[in-house]
Amino acid sequence: MTALNQKSTTQIRRVAVLGAGVMGAQIAAHLSNAGIATVLFDLPAPNGDANGIALKAIDNLKKLKPAPLMSAGRVDGITPANYGSDLALLADCDLVIEAIAERLDWKSDLYAKIAPHLAPHAILATNTSGLSIESLAQAVPAELRARFCGIHFFNPPRYMYLVELIATQGVHGDTLGALETFLTLRLGKGVVRAKDTPNFIANRIGVFSMLTTIKHAQDFGIRFDVVDDLTGPRLGRPKSATFRTADVVGLDTFAHVVKTMTDTLASDPWHSLFTTPDWLQKLIAAGALGQKTRQGIYKKVGKELLVLDVSSGEYVAAGQKGSDAVKALLKIADPAERIKALRESELPEAQFIWACLRDVWHYIAVQLEHIADNARDVDFAIRWGFGWAQGPFEMWQAAGWKAVAEAIAADIAAGQTLSSTPLPAWVLQRDGVHAANGSLNAATGELVGRSTLPVYQRQLYPPQVLGEVAPDFGQTIYENDSVRMWLPPAATGGNDVPVLSFKTKAHCIGAGVLAGVQESIKIAEQYYQGLVIWHPEAPFSVGADLMSMGPAFMTGDFAAIEQMVAEFQNTSQAIKYAKVPVVGAAQGYAFGGGCEFLMHCARVVAHVETYIGLVEVGVGLLPAGGGCKEFALRASKLARNGNILEILKDYYLAMATAKVGTSAEEGQQIGYLKESDIVVMNANELLFVAQAQVRAMAATGYRAPVPPKAFAVAGRSGAATIRGQLVNMLEGGFISKYDYHIGMQIAEVVTGGDVEAGTLVNEDWILKLERERFMGLLKKGKTQERIMHMIEFNKPLRN
Structure with missing residues (x-):
């Protein structure tokens, strides 16, 4: 390929997303966030506007929380379309992402339908986790196969860093390189190349870990809230830990991923684990799907948080924590000593944690050669897709590779593991999987270095895995x-x-x-x-x-x-x-x-x-490091026809409401x-x-x-106008009396104090007002209460 051709394939300026469901619409939203002109397709609506389905999905993006759009105006970057009358729009698209339902026959029909309309250089990618990319490739017209691959965004696409990229046997290497460059540079993602296996890397390992935790919680008789206390930040994982994560993801979604493993991994030695527990099926049947239905494994009644008690099938008060003895073990600084102490402890909670870690380590050792090109990709996939501070291989290596490997082998021999499958020979022959010159490819026994794509030269300090050369901070x-x-x-x-x-x-x-x-x-x-x-x-x-x-x-x-x-x-x-x-x-x-x-x-x-x-309002103060001054100065510069307050009022409101x-x-x-x-x-x-x-x-x-010699301020009349707005907010119950007091101090600073509208002042004048009013607030009892509350609880007090 010539340099000219290579350059042309990397210029992805316009993208089509096929399928306006939850995932497709949010992928379109993030493309628009990145300034990519995006066309969102779906079926023609049976009534009214033919683009009705896509239009409804686009409108719904404005309502979702967390917001899939960086700002409300980004929705305008998405063009609605339908397969009936708008396929000609595909000719201008450099990338087409298919995100329709997980049906091979539906996808095949769609590929045949769109193929004649695609540009000769366009990349076609499928966002699937449940179907074989290679099987889908066989359904793609032959002339498209060199430009077809899998692309797996994590939900929600705006916030989740991980994207898995899956090759097919026929895809051109430059196609994958162009797509990885685009995902990294334009969409801001961390790309991991996964092998074409069910659920790829992150969901395969992450869901296995969750299923293992669920099983061991039941076997050891540990409450769900205690499990979440032990398997969250104490293990270097998100606060949502295990069961809260299932609620956040959606119990129906979690069950769907498990079913994919059930249906497609019959030869997996851990296949018997890939089942949805009865209690979980009952919750789903009852419509208790987790956070989106406000009831799942957890639910709130008033201000009280409840958690499901499996033994009774009822909800009980949540909030129980792990035992002090086990929490003390988890605080041991040295990873090797910590894991050794957990393994040797007779406390059920300690044995539970060891069992959860051991079985994940056992699983990734056996499956590494099947799911990933190297161990680094597994660790990054779990860190970026599930929020672990360290990937599972990193945790193992930090805990002492050989000691842990021998302990796992001993548990396998004793019949204590979830599978009797022996550890691969390489596990007991190595000191780890990550080294200065690369990470292990289990299939070849070689160490694989980092990607050499030019886009990574922009990352002066890229994410590291344990065992790599420590970054040089010069x-x-x-x-x-x-x-x-x-x-x-x-x-x-x-x-x-x-x-x-x-x-x-x-x-x-x-x-x-x-x-x-x-x-x-x-x-x-x-x-x-x-x-x-x-x-x-x-x-x-x-x-x-x-x-x-x-x-x-x-x-x-x-x-x-x-x-x-x-x-x-x-x-x-x-x-x-x-x-x-x-x-x-x-x-x-x-x-x-x-x-x-x-x-x-x-x-x-x-x-x-x-x-x-x-x-600063949250601690009873006002911005006094030049923030009020900068807003006063900017409003003066931007004012049209001398109407400073027209600009200043929005700046002021941002400060007064701590926006x-x-x-x-x-x-x-x-x-x-x-x-x-x-x-x-x-x-x-x-x-x-x-x-x-x-x-x-x-x-x-x-x-x-050059420091401005003088600039105009809104003066006391501007402050009076703001005061009227504050009175309305106070009477409406939107702010407290003390919020009102702070708001007036900010108003008087940004309007220049007790001067006429249009008075010329300099920066020092406003800075002096900042200091004076800041110190005045600091001496107030209510401000002191807010400061102490923030220091103690790390959240604002409204008094």
Whole structure:
């Protein structure tokens, strides 16, 4: 293939999704999130508009929670269509994703119908988990088979990082490469290539783990809520653990995946496990399908959470935890010692956990060669598809590969495992499956390295598995207790733009961060073309370090706190007026002071799932790190015909209600991010793109902004208008009296204080108002109650 042809196959600009069911519509939504023109097909409606079925599905996207769309306007990127009159639209599509019901005959008929209308270069992919991709390929017209493969999105497609890509024997390698590049770069996904086996990798292993846990819970007589307490974060897994996960997924969906395993894995040595328990079938028959029906394994009655008691068939009060003795074992820091202690303990809950882990490890060892090209893909599939902190092979290797392997073999010999199948010979011959130069391919015995697709060069610090070479975070330029300024190594190609990372918990901002940011900017101004603020892990920052104010707060040293607030403002201004561009690279939460830092950056590169907001009201305060000032200044600049309040009122409401953008794009629409800021789909590309922005701004002769000598404010009449809005909210019960008080303080700051409308002020004027009103609120008893409640419970108090 020539370079020209290769380039053309990677340009996926328009996509068709066939099937407007729950999954198809949400895939279309995420394509639109990525700015991909998308056509959503379904059958012609029997009555009314022929596109009625697709139109209804598109309309429903606006109502779903969690929201499949990054912002409401993204729905306009989806065009409704039907198979009766609109097949000609397929000719302009570079990728067609089929997502109709799991019926081979229906899919075959559809492939034959659409084939004449597809562009010669178009890729055809099926989003299925229950049917053989190879069988489907045989139903595809011969001329399409080199461009046909499987693509398995996880639900919900916007939020789930994993996509499994499944080859067929006849698919062209460039087709898979183009699709993987598109999924990674444009849709922001983590791609794992799976073999063509039922349920592929993630569901095969993840559902096996859940079924194993369910069986052992019954055998050991452990309540479902206790199981969830033990198999959630204590094992490095999501809070939803096992039974809550089933409720979230939907018990009917879970049962469907199990049935696929029942029907298609007859030769699997664990086949007897692949059944839906009687109690689960009864719940499904009764319409108790989990979270979507508000009743499943768990249900809420008023404020009380109940859980199903299998022995009685009734719901009982939930909330029981694992025993203190077993929780203590789970806290043992060394993984090898922890697993050994669980294995040797006679406590039923400890034996339960060991049995669950052992049987999953036994299963993945036997099935590795059948389901995946290497062990790394298994670990990534489970981490990205089921939210485990470590994949199952990583957990095993961390726990001491050989010791665990010998223990499993002993349990197999003793008849304690769920299958008598012996461990493969390679298991007892190795020290692990992950090494510096790759991960094991069980079929060949060789270690497989990372993908060499060019798109992965954009990921300077890609996700790692245990056993790989630790990432090189380069040369330290400057460091204190709270921050580190460093240069990535030359091998990343990013060693010309320094990076500043916070070392504090949740990247909160205290005195050390403030000093570190200011010093790093000075160094960047003297020696480099710019600076990127980036952390390898989310969040960007949860805001000011409330705990660090504790001593001064308790002793009444408000002067020290006011000095820290002034220093916060100085730091924000240093970011804004640095002689070189300071670029913020954000993912996860960017709250309070973290949001204010981003508001002052020359540019922000934000991952799509960045949740940004000025949330100080939640602790009884107002934004005092320059957030109020920036909104007042922006409103003045954007005002038409001098009507500052027209712009300011939305900014104000965002602060007064602690509004958080549900995506980076919504944060941009609210005004926390500027129009010139950039939203990227893949969090692993943040640093690459942020450094590129620094280089681009430097190359075009970056000049620091000039502080405005004066700008107009809305004045006391603007504050009075806002007061009327607050009164309505108070009388309607939407805010408390103290919320009203805080709201008025914010209003008076962003409108410039006790001055006439149109009065010219400077930034220092607004910053001084920020400090004064912040300190006034800090001395109030109700603010102090909110702060202490947040510190103790990590959630806001409305008093």
